[in-house]
Amino acid sequence: MKIAEKFLKMGLRFIGRLYVTMGCHPTRCGEFEPDPDLYYSNMCKSIEANHNRVVAIGECGLDYDRLKFCPKEVQKVYFEKQLELAEQFQLPLFLHCRSAHEDFMEIVTRNRSKIVKGGVVHSFDGTSEEARKIIDFGFYIGLNGCSLKTEENLKTVQEIPLEKIMIETDCPWCGIRPSHAGSKMVKTRFPTIKKKEKWAADQLIDGRNEPCHLRQVIEVIANVHNEPVEKLADIFYENTINLFFRK
Ligand SMILES: [Zn+2]
Numbered sequence: 001m002k003i004a005e006k007f008l009k010m011g012l013r014f015i016g017r018l019y020v021t022m023g024c025h026p027t028r029c030g031e032f033e034p035d036p037d038l039y040y041s042n043m044c045k046s047i048e049a050n051h052n053r054v055v056a057i058g059e060c061g062l063d064y065d066r067l068k069f070c071p072k073e074v075q076k077v078y079f080e081k082q083l084e085l086a087e088q089f090q091l092p093l094f095l096h097c098r099s100a101h102e103d104f105m106e107i108v109t110r111n112r113s114k115i116v117k118g119g120v121v122h123s124f125d126g127t128s129e130e131a132r133k134i135i136d137f138g139f140y141i142g143l144n145g146c147s148l149k150t151e152e153n154l155k156t157v158q159e160i161p162l163e164k165i166m167i168e169t170d171c172p173w174c175g176i177r178p179s180h181a182g183s184k185m186v187k188t189r190f191p192t193i194k195k196k197e198k199w200a201a202d203q204l205i206d207g208r209n210e211p212c213h214l215r216q217v218i219e220v221i222a223n224v225h226n227e228p229v230e231k232l233a234d235i236f237y238e239n240t241i242n243l244f245f246r247k
Helices: 002-010 026-032 036-049 072-088 101-110 128-137 151-159 181-185 211-225 229-245
Strands: 020-022 054-063 093-098 119-122 140-143 165-167
Touching: 020 036, 026 036, 026 054, 026 072, 036 072, 054 072, 054 101, 054 119, 054 229, 072 101, 093 101, 101 128, 128 140, 128 151, 151 181, 151 211, 165 211, 165 229, 181 211, 211 229
Parallel strands: 020 054, 054 093, 093 119, 119 140, 140 165
Antiparallel strands: none
16 A cells, blocks of 8 residues: 555556555464454455555455464454455455365355455466366456466466456566476566676566566466467456456
8 A cells, every 4th residue: 555655646657557455364364363343443444545546355365375374263264254345345355365275165155245346366376176166156366477387287277268367476476487387488588687786777686576577477378378468468457457447
């Protein structure tokens, strides 16, 4: 939110083009305690105060790969609680699901009536069957470098219909590393330097994922689906507008 406001104050040309989601990440759900009602009402206040910038509730969901930050039971309770925000504010969901597909689907299915504006399961790295269930529920699937790591991942991506795909970087994490299966399909490389102390405006830091790497994500998907990048860019842009900006 601070970054969105900063751009606004600076009068930069992407006024109106920088938006935020608001929610509690599964690994942070311990923050709801000891007073969940107070935490929830503070979330409501933040959303109300920034209603023209907040386009979705999230990231929320479940992350069973990082239970050391927050136990399963706590994650489940406050993921479900945040679905109330989606209903209350009539907003879509920006969802995070890591190694928790079954519990995730059980919670969203039980709360289907609260999910009025749909959502996207971002940074998807699950199986083809999991992708199918997510799509059947009505969600979009968000792809980044983490979704393109293995040959298995690429096969799954090939099976996801284009009209259900969104793209993201999730930077500074989830870049496409040289060891990833998708890496060989990347066409656009950027000049990089090794040491972050030597940063310059026209060079990236080696290993750090940046927004410009979005092009690499779409290049891999284009290769996997055997379609031109430009066509996919139009489709994915439309998908994004549909979820976050159409009433
Ligand atoms: Zn996430």
